[in-house]
Amino acid sequence: MKIIRVATAEQGAEIAAELFVEAADSYPRDPVGLATGGTMAGVYRHLAKTGFTPRCSEAFALDEYFGIPDTHENSYANELNREFSKGLGWNGTIHTPGQGPYAGLHGPEKFEQTIQELGPLSVQLLGLGVNGHIAFNEPGSPFDSKTRVVDLEPSTIQANSVYFADPAEVPNQATSQGLATIAQAKKLILIVFGSAKQAALTKALHSPDETTPLAALNQHSNITLITYLET
Numbered sequence: 583m584k585i586i587r588v589a590t591a592e593q594g595a596e597i598a599a600e601l602f603v604e605a606a607d608s609y610p611r612d613p614v615g616l617a618t619g620g621t622m623a624g625v626y627r628h629l630a631k632t633g634f635t636p637r638c639s640e641a642f643a644l645d646e647y648f649g650i651p652d653t654h655e656n657s658y659a660n661e662l663n664r665e666f667s668k669g670l671g672w673n674g675t676i677h678t679p680g681q682g683p684y685a686g687l688h689g690p691e692k693f694e695q696t697i698q699e700l701g702p703l704s705v706q707l708l709g710l711g712v713n714g715h716i717a718f719n720e721p722g723s724p725f726d727s728k729t730r731v732v733d734l735e736p737s738t739i740q741a742n743s744v745y746f747a748d749p750a751e752v753p754n755q756a757t758s759q760g761l762a763t764i765a766q767a768k769k770l771i772l773i774v775f776g777s778a779k780q781a782a783l784t785k786a787l788h789s790p791d792e793t794t795p796l797a798a799l800n801q802h803s804n805i806t807l808i809t810y811l812e813t
């Protein structure tokens with residue numbers, strides 16, 4: 583794993599945006615992999631500032647809350663439409679697990695088939711949860727997992743409630759790419775800011791085991807971690 587130490591989240595988001603552009607432009611026909619949440623919002627802001635527009639026509643989202651429509655203010659489909667598609671003036675398709683053609687019982691399987699058909703992704707953005715989750719692969723998720731519906735841990739629901747007008751509305755399930763799905767991307771950019779994530783990052787790097795989902799990825803041949811936390 584390559585580690586880039588930065589002084590601030592702002593600087594980290596700028597570097598992440600540069601690495602994303604470089605990776606996406608190296609394989610311009612391959613889809614890109616997107617993540618959501620507070621950390622990624624900064625990366626998308628920097629991407630928009632550079633005037634970058636992806637040359638690919640497809641993107642894949644890492645995850646989505648279960649049971650909320652794509653039009654919901656807090657759906658990840660809506661967030662990516664706002665911050666990535668509209669933010670960058672890009673007209674491509676974002677495939678979001680659990681939404682559109684990927685809703686329903688066979689949706690996760692169909693999403694997985696589509697990513698196999700159109701992938702591998704040139705680059706996948708990743709954040710880390712306070713509890714160490716990657717996408718919504720909570721601690722203990724199998725390293726060979728594929729896209730599926732998962733239960734969210736109470737700590738994840740609590741951490742994500744800050745993004746909802748009514749904290750009681752945070753869904754308790756999500757559809758998430760699996761750790762084996764994520765591992766197929768050509769490049770992984772992991773961005774970890776916030777002292778609340780220090781313990782999870784330290785454990786994943788220094789005592790990796792089945793409770794640290796990052797352990798499924800930290801031997802990836804092209805993974806870069808951008809952080810100001812202690813490593």
Ligand code: F6R
Nearest residue numbers: 617618619620621709710711717
């Ligand atoms: C979201 C995702 C999550 C977040 C993580 C950190 O698509 O995959 O794993 O990256 O929960 O979220 P923030 O950046 O809001 O702290």
